Structure formats: structure tokens, C-alpha cells
Amino acid sequence: MKTLKIEELSKNFGTTEVLRKINLEIDEGNFLVLLGPSGCGKSTLLNIIAGLETINEGNVFIDDYNVSKVEPKDRNIAMVFQSYALYPSMNVRENMIFGLKQAKTSKEKIEEQLEKVSKFLQVDQLLERKPSQLSGGQRQRVAIGRALVREPRIFLFDEPLSNLDAKLRVEMRREIKKLHQQLKTTVVYVTHDQTEAMSLGTNIAIMNHGVIQQNDTPEKIYNKPSNTFVADFIGSPSMNLIKGNLKENSGDLFFTVSDSNLEIPIKDYDFNDKSNLNDKEVFFGIRPEHIFFKKFNEGDFEINLRADLSEYIGHEQIITFDYANQEVLAKFPSTIKIDLGKETKLYFDLTQASLFDAQTEERI
Amino acid sequence: MQDSLQSTYKQLEQKSKYTNIFLRWFLYLILILFASYFIFPLYVMIVTSLKTMEEIRQGTLLTWPSTLNFDSWAVAWGGRGYGAGDTYLKPYFWNSIKMVVPAVFFSTFIGAMAGYVLTKWRFKGDKWVFLFLLFGCFIPYQAILLPMARTLGVLGISNSVIGLVLVHTVYGIPFTTLFFRNFYVSIPTELVKAARIDGAGFFKIFFKILLPISAPIIVVTVIWQFTQIWNDFLFGSTFSFGEAAPIQVALNNMVLSSTSVKEYNVDMASAIIAGIPTLIVYVLAGKYFIRGLTSGAVKG
Numbered sequence: 001m002k003t004l005k006i007e008e009l010s011k012n013f014g015t016t017e018v019l020r021k022i023n024l025e026i027d028e029g030n031f032l033v034l035l036g037p038s039g040c041g042k043s044t045l046l047n048i049i050a051g052l053e054t055i056n057e058g059n060v061f062i063d064d065y066n067v068s069k070v071e072p073k074d075r076n077i078a079m080v081f082q083s084y085a086l087y088p089s090m091n092v093r094e095n096m097i098f099g100l101k102q103a104k105t106s107k108e109k110i111e112e113q114l115e116k117v118s119k120f121l122q123v124d125q126l127l128e129r130k131p132s133q134l135s136g137g138q139r140q141r142v143a144i145g146r147a148l149v150r151e152p153r154i155f156l157f158d159e160p161l162s163n164l165d166a167k168l169r170v171e172m173r174r175e176i177k178k179l180h181q182q183l184k185t186t187v188v189y190v191t192h193d194q195t196e197a198m199s200l201g202t203n204i205a206i207m208n209h210g211v212i213q214q215n216d217t218p219e220k221i222y223n224k225p226s227n228t229f230v231a232d233f234i235g236s237p238s239m240n241l242i243k244g245n246l247k248e249n250s251g252d253l254f255f256t257v258s259d260s261n262l263e264i265p266i267k268d269y270d271f272n273d274k275s276n277l278n279d280k281e282v283f284f285g286i287r288p289e290h291i292f293f294k295k296f297n298e299g300d301f302e303i304n305l306r307a308d309l310s311e312y313i314g315h316e317q318i319i320t321f322d323y324a325n326q327e328v329l330a331k332f333p334s335t336i337k338i339d340l341g342k343e344t345k346l347y348f349d350l351t352q353a354s355l356f357d358a359q360t361e362e363r364i
Numbered sequence: 365m366q367d368s369l370q371s372t373y374k375q376l377e378q379k380s381k382y383t384n385i386f387l388r389w390f391l392y393l394i395l396i397l398f399a400s401y402f403i404f405p406l407y408v409m410i411v412t413s414l415k416t417m418e419e420i421r422q423g424t425l426l427t428w429p430s431t432l433n434f435d436s437w438a439v440a441w442g443g444r445g446y447g448a449g450d451t452y453l454k455p456y457f458w459n460s461i462k463m464v465v466p467a468v469f470f471s472t473f474i475g476a477m478a479g480y481v482l483t484k485w486r487f488k489g490d491k492w493v494f495l496f497l498l499f500g501c502f503i504p505y506q507a508i509l510l511p512m513a514r515t516l517g518v519l520g521i522s523n524s525v526i527g528l529v530l531v532h533t534v535y536g537i538p539f540t541t542l543f544f545r546n547f548y549v550s551i552p553t554e555l556v557k558a559a560r561i562d563g564a565g566f567f568k569i570f571f572k573i574l575l576p577i578s579a580p581i582i583v584v585t586v587i588w589q590f591t592q593i594w595n596d597f598l599f600g601s602t603f604s605f606g607e608a609a610p611i612q613v614a615l616n617n618m619v620l621s622s623t624s625v626k627e628y629n630v631d632m633a634s635a636i637i638a639g640i641p642t643l644i645v646y647v648l649a650g651k652y653f654i655r656g657l658t659s660g661a662v663k664g
Contacts, residue, residue, distance in 0.1 A: 047557075050557070050561060051561075052557050052560060052561075071560075072557075072560050072561045073560065073561060073562065073563035077561065078561065079557070079558065079561050081552075081554040081557065081558060082554070083552045083554050085552060085554035085555045085557065085558040087555065087558075087559070087572075087573050088555075088576075088577045089573070089576030089577050098559075098562050098564070099561070099562035099563055102562055102563030102564055102568075103563055146558075146562075158554075
């Protein structure tokens with residue numbers, strides 16, 4: 001049984017296609033993050049799961065039951081919003097029990113739930129306060145509490161941290177992680193922040209233009225991006241994508257760039273499809289953190305590149321190198337001294353490299 | 365070098381100090397001037413209403429009355445006590461109250477509902493509905509007189525307070541809807557979504573979530589509608605006559621239908637009585653009025 005299953009889901013607003021043939025499944029207790037740039041349809045998808053938005057095609061199942069035409073309140077879900085959406089005229093207590101009261105829960109049960117949750121989230125001292133008298137973090141906690149008291153099957157989070165300042169955001173992120181570890185409920189979480197997605201999710205679905213680009217574990221997403229969009233979207237700075245060709249030379253495969261004698265050997269690369277590799281136009285992808293200033297692994301590939309630009313950001317520095325007139329960024333500890341305008345000896349960790357078809361932009 | 369620089373700064377400081385003092389006094393002068401200009405007519409009205417007719421005939425418009433005489437106020441409110449032809453405000457004042465209170469209530473309530481639907485329960489063509497409602501704000505009073513008279517006739521409520529309530533409610537809806545729509549647009553729709561997930565329905569969300577935070581815009585709408593309806597003369601004089609007339613129509617009749625002499629003191633007292641309710645509403649709710657008008661502009 002899947003806790004949440006989405007089947008061939010499509011949605012358009014008038015002539016604008018927002019979601020196209022979405023398929024998604026979550027097992028009990030998993031934390032799924034919907035990640036993507038703004039306007040990619042992730043919030044619409046969440047609203048559809050909540051029942052706040054209608055569906056044009058396809059179905060949504062919760063516990064194998066088709067809820068496509070079920071009202072939001074009867075879907076056994078709870079949602080935490082970006083603006084918290086606490087009812088301004090009610091105090092914290094009334095805010096948290098509003099849903100239970102609507103569901104005609106018994107008074108004893110309501111009190112029991114309220115006490116349990118407010119203690120758990122440490123808002124039991126704030127029950128008589130109005131939302132306007134709370135700090136950002138407290139509001140956030142009350143909003144989560146309002147979702148918790150209902151004991152839903154699925155928690156929906158709509159960018160819950162983006163209204164907080166940077167420091168508080170990191171704290172609340174850890175609290176949400178702890179919460180999930182303790183309660184082990186199923187979560188669908190929408191964000192545009194890759195750090196949030198990476199640190200929270202057991203699964204990440206990366207979306208763009210209403211299509212899921214890759215749905216995988218954070219490790220897979222980071223190490224084996226399925227197309228150039230995912231490769232570019234994840235990581236900061238994002239993956240270097242060098243345009244060039246594959247060349248076969250007496251049984252060995254090389255990556256070359258025209259008008260340059262730089263060659264990178266492709267060995268032990270796990271190809272999806274081994275056919276027609278010779279002369280194929282490709283992007284060679286390598287992350288800035290997989291380029292080293294000295295040899296760490298036996299297989300590291302040595303190459304000389306000219307350093308053009310240095311950006312100091314405290315604990316590390318980002319250096320821009322020239323690779324046959326294409327920019328390649330590398331991340332080093334800030335203690336390393338790199339001379340600008342000079343050839344520098346670098347080591348590429350080729351086990352971490354990715355290759356993409358330049359036409360389809362898919363991983364090969 | 366250092367010293368000369370210091371003394372230059374000192375001179376500049378002195379100069380800007382004098383300029384500031386001068387500008388401040390100039391500002392006060394202008395403000396006092398305008399304030400007196402605006403208060404002047406009210407002063408004349410009050411003073412005249414407290415004078416006897418002999419004193420008024422002496423032509424001393426601006427002087428303070430020799431003795432404070434409230435007779436004209438009593439006459440304006442309760443009449444002279446003789447039978448036919450004695451027009452006074454008391455019954456018409458109550459007519460106006462009976463007209464204003466339900467008309468303000470219904471137009472505000474319907475406007476709030478409409479604003480709620482237009483912002484939080486969007487439907488296909490809602491923009492057009494709002495556009496046509498807006499259009500209603502620009503229809504001149506005179507244009508709807510004939511169709512409205514016909515409608516009231518068909519409904520059998522012409523020349524009645526109920527008829528006037530209907531006219532003012534209908535005519536007020538475009539304005540009240542505009543006010544509430546613009547207010548609710550600034551309220552996050554996530555509130556409504558949260559309430560829907562919590563299991564609240566259409567009316568519950570309106571009454572429990574949105575209405576309790578609508579105080580500023582309710583005040584604005586009530587003041588606006590109260591002033592409009594209380595001060596209306598055209599609808600009142602067209603759709604009612606005789607005993608069903610509102611206070612502004614009665615005031616007109618009193619002032620224009622005097623048989624022999626113009627009693628300026630009674631006229632002034634009547635005019636002030638007719639204006640007092642709006643004044644009270646402004647004094648009581650004025651500060652919320654400004655706050656409410658600007659609340660949509662600045663978020664949070």
C-alpha cells in the first residue's frame with residue numbers, strides 16, 4: 001500500500017499547462033521534497049494533493065483510496081503554509097483546536113491532543129496569545145502544531161521556512177527534521193531551496209515546467225543527475241558542464257573539445273546506453289567540489305588550466321578556470337594560494353563525473 | 365585651516381536653525397488661516413441659531429449673541445405646536461434613522477459578502493462581475509430615477525421608508541463591494557485554504573475568520589454609506605413625499621416653504637440638527653476611517 005500515489009496527473013489554468021502527466025508514489029513514513037524554481041508547478045501539485053485545487057486529468061490516491069473528488073477536510077491531511085496562515089482573530093489555543101472543533105471531536109479528546117502537542121512543540125506557555133504577539137519561530141511552531149493535533153496521514157508543507165531569517169531558518173529546518181524522526185509521519189514538502197531539500201528529504205522530486213525531472217534519493221540526485229537541468233539546479237556553484245565530443249581511439253574513449261588538445265579519458269563510466277558513443281556531442285559534467293589542487297585518489301586525472309578569477313567566501317574560495325574558452329569553477333579551501341593568470345595543476349575526480357547528450361540533455 | 369572649517373560649520377548650523385524656526389512659524393500661520401476659513405461657516409450657523417430674529421435683523425452676522433437663546437432649536441426640532449402647516453424635524457429625523465440603519469447594514473453586509481466571493485472564491489468571469497459592479501459607481505443618480513421609480517411601483521413600496529432602504533442598498537453595493545474587495549485582496553488566501561483544510565465551510569470562513577479582522581474596512585464602509593444615505597436629497601425627494609420623507613427633504617421643505625418671514629435662526633438650527641448624526645459618526649470613528657483607508661496600501 002502506498003500512502004500517497006499520483007497517477008498521470010495533468011493540470012492547466014486556461015491554456016497554460018501547469019502540470020503534465022505527473023506520476024509519484026510515497027511509502028509510509030517517507031519525506032518527499034518537491035523542489036524546483038518558482039513557477040515549476042510544485043505548489044500547484046501540493047494544492048492538488050490537499051484538494052484545494054481541481055484536477056484536469058489523472059487521479060490522487062491516499063492509502064489506495066481515490067480522493068480526487070474528496071473535500072480537503074476529509075482527506076486526512078494537514079498543511080503548513082508559507083505565511084503560517086494563523087487565524088488572526090483567534091489565540092493560539094483556538095487556532096490549534098479549530099480543526100478538531102469543526103470535526104466535532106469530543107471536548108476531552110481535544111484537550112488531550114492540545115496538551116500533548118503544545119507540550120511537544122513547547123508552545124504550552126503561549127496558548128492565550130494572539131498570533132500577532134508571537135515571533136516568527138513561534139508562529140511557525142503553532143502552525144505546525146495546528147497540523148499535528150489533527151493526527152493526519154500526510155503532512156503537507158508549502159515553503160514553510162522561506163519567511164524566516166537565515167539563522168532561524170536553519171534552526172527550524174533541524175526542528176522539522178527532528179519532528180519527522182520522532183513522529184515518522186509521511187511528509188510532502190515544497191521548497192525552492194536545495195539545501196532544505198537535501199537535508200530534509202528521504203526523496204526529492206525535482207520539477208521544471210510542470211514535469212518531474214528526477215525523483216530519487218538526495219544522494220542519487222547529487223551524484224547521478226538524470227539531465228542537465230538537475231545537474232545545474234543542484235549544488236552551489238552548480239555542476240560545470242563542458243561542451244565537447246566523445247572520441248574513440250583504439251578502444252579507449254576520450255572527451256575532447258574542438259580547437260583544443262585537452263583530452264579527458266572516460267574509463268569505468270557507467271553508461272546507460274553504450275551504442276553510438278564515437279563522435280557524440282556531449283556535456284562533460286564535473287562538480288566544483290570534485291576538482292582538487294592535489295592528488296587525493298589514485299584515479300584522479302591531472303590537467304593544467306589557467307586560473308582567471310578568484311572569489312573569496314570565508315571558509316573556501318571559488319576559482320574560475322579556463323578550459324578551452326569555457327569556464328570551469330572549482331572550490332578550494334581558502335588557505336590554498338592560487339596565482340591568477342597562470343597555469344595551475346588540477347586533479348579531476350573522474351568517478352564523480354557525469355556525461356549528458358548535448359541534444360537531449362539527458363544523462364548517457 | 366581646522367579652525368576656519370569649524371567656524372564655517374558653526375555659521376551653517378546657526379543659519380539652518382533660523383530657517384527652521386521661520387518655516388515652522390510660517391507653517392502654523394498657514395494652518396491657522398485654513399482652519400479658520402473652514403470653521404467659519406459653522407461658527408456663523410451656530411451663532412445665528414442662538415440669536416433672536418430682532419438681533420439678526422440688526423445685521424450683525426459675526427458678533428456673539430447678546431443672550432443665548434435656544435428657542436429656535438426647540439422650534440426646529442418640535443415645532444410651534446399649532447396644527448396645519450407646522451413643519452418640524454422630529455418625525456423626519458426618525459424616518460431617516462429608520463432608513464439609514466437598515467440601508468447601511470444591508471449594503472455593508474452584501475458588499476462584504478461580494479468582496480469575499482470576488483477575492484477568495486474566484487470563479488470564471490469574476491473579473492467581469494467586478495468590472496460591472498465598478499461601473500455602478502459611475503452611474504449618475506439621475507440616470508436611475510425613472511427605472512427605479514417604476515421598480516418601486518411594481519414592488520408596491522413607492523413612497524415608503526422600505527422603498528428608500530431598497531434604493532440606497534442597491535445603489536450602495538458597488539461602493540461597498542469595491543471597499544471590501546480591495547481590503548480582502550490584501551489578506552492572504554492561505555487563511556481560507558487553512559480553514560478549508562480545517563473543515564470550515566463558505567459561511568464559517570466568512571464569519572469566523574474574515575469578518576473578525578475586517579473592522580477597519582467595516583468602519584470605512586459604514587461612515588461612507590451613512591454619510592451618503594443620510595445626506596441624500598435626490599432619492600428622498602423623488603421617491604417619497606409627505607410623512608415618509610427623510611430629514612433632508614423635510615429640511616428643504618421647512619426652509620423653502622416659510623409663509624411670511626425667513627426665520628434664519630430656525631433654519632440654521634434645523635440645518636445643524638440635520639448634520640449632527642454624520643458629525644457624531646465621524647468623531648467616533650474618524651481615526652479608524654483614515655487607518656482603514658490606508659490599510660490596504662501598506663501591508664502588515
